[in-house]
Amino acid sequence: MYVYEEMREILNERIPEVLNMPEYFKDKLTFDMGDEDIPTYCYYELLEHLFIGLITDEIKDNDLLKRVLDFMEDMANSKDSGVRDLMQIQILEGLFGLDRDVFIRMQKMLHPGTRKCLEVTKTAFFEPNGYVKNSYTYFQRR
Numbered sequence: 023m024y025v026y027e028e029m030r031e032i033l034n035e036r037i038p039e040v041l042n043m044p045e046y047f048k049d050k051l052t053f054d055m056g057d058e059d060i061p062t063y064c065y066y067e068l069l070e071h072l073f074i075g076l077i078t079d080e081i082k083d084n085d086l087l088k089r090v091l092d093f094m095e096d097m098a099n100s101k102d103s104g105v106r107d108l109m110q111i112q113i114l115e116g117l118f119g120l121d122r123d124v125f126i127r128m129q130k131m132l133h134p135g136t137r138k139c140l141e142v143t144k145t146a147f148f149e150p151n152g153y154v155k156n157s158y159t160y161f162q163r164r
Contacts, residue, residue, distance in 0.1 A: 024102060025102045026104030033093075037089060040068045040072060070116045077124060092133070097109040097136075098133070098139045
C-alpha cells in the first residue's frame with residue numbers, strides 16, 4: 023500500500039514519462055534543486071498536466087492513459103490520507119477548470135475509487151468552471 027513519503031519514487035516507477043516532461047526540467051531550475059529532486063507536490067502537478075493532455079487528446083497514448091487511471095485509482099484506495107489528499111489537491115482540483123464536455127468525458131473514464139474522491143472534491147467547487155465555493159466570486163454570483 024502507498025504511503026505519502028514514498029509517493030515521488032512510486033510515481034517515477036509507475037509513470038516515468040513525468041521525468042521527461044519539459045515542465046519537470048523547468049521546475050528543477052525554478053527550485054534550484056541541484057542533484058536533489060523537486061518537491062513531491064510538484065510531481066503530482068506534472069501528473070495532472072499529463073492527465074489533462076491525455077483526456078483532451080493533446081497526447082494520444084491509450085496505454086499511458088490506462089496506467090495513469092490505474093495509478094490514480096491506487097492512490098484513491100490508499101489507507102494513507104496523505105496519499106488521497108495529494109491526489110485530490112494536486113490532480114483532481116485542477117480538473118474543475120476543464121471545458122464541461124471534457125470534464126464529463128473525464129468523469130466517465132475514472133475508476134470507482136477515483137470517482138468517489140472526485141465527488142468529495144466537488145463539494146468545494148462548482149462543476150466544471152473551477153470557482154471555489156468560499157471565494158469572493160462565489161458570493162458575487164449568489
